[in-house]
Amino acid sequence: MVVPHHATGARLARHRLAGVLADEVPPALLADLVAVLAELVGNAVRHAEPLPGGVVRVSWRLVSVDGGQRVRVQVTDGGAASPPRMRAAGLDAVDGRGLHIVAGLATRWGVERDGLGQSVWADFEPTGVARSDLVGAG
Numbered sequence: 001m002v003v004p005h006h007a008t009g010a011r012l013a014r015h016r017l018a019g020v021l022a023d024e025v026p027p028a029l030l031a032d033l034v035a036v037l038a039e040l041v042g043n044a045v046r047h048a049e050p051l052p053g054g055v056v057r058v059s060w061r062l063v064s065v066d067g068g069q070r071v072r073v074q075v076t077d078g079g080a081a082s083p084p085r086m087r088a089a090g091l092d093a094v095d096g097r098g099l100h101i102v103a104g105l106a107t108r109w110g111v112e113r114d115g116l117g118q119s120v121w122a123d124f125e126p127t128g129v130a131r132s133d134l135v136g137a138g
Contacts, residue, residue: 107124
């Protein structure tokens with residue numbers, strides 16, 4: 001789906017994801033997916049350029065595996081001067097914690113850049129799969 005490169009884009013993406021996946025994944029996983037997707041869209045709006053048309057592309061994919069659903073959420077924008085990275089945030093800082101939240105909730109996350117922009121993705125493994133059991137976790 002595409003959402004506006006505007007603060008309302010995160011709300012639209014959250015509601016759509018929650019509506020589509022409510023019957024597909026456990027409630028705790030859905031809450032994590034919604035939180036991470038909102039963070040990634042918010043970061044795209046604050047720190048990156050829009051795609052042509054002033055939009056951000058949002059997608060998710062479910063894959064059935066033993067133990068449940070593996071899910072990837074992905075946000076594609078027009079890119080920024082520097083790629084997304086975690087940064088230290090002081091106790092009084094009002095921002096700078098978003099990717100720490102993503103890293104804490106997702107099994108793994110990453111950034112892919114191409115000539116049109118960048119995609120930030122986050123993977124979620126089924127409940128019961130330990131992060132330490134995965135290659136490249138973290």
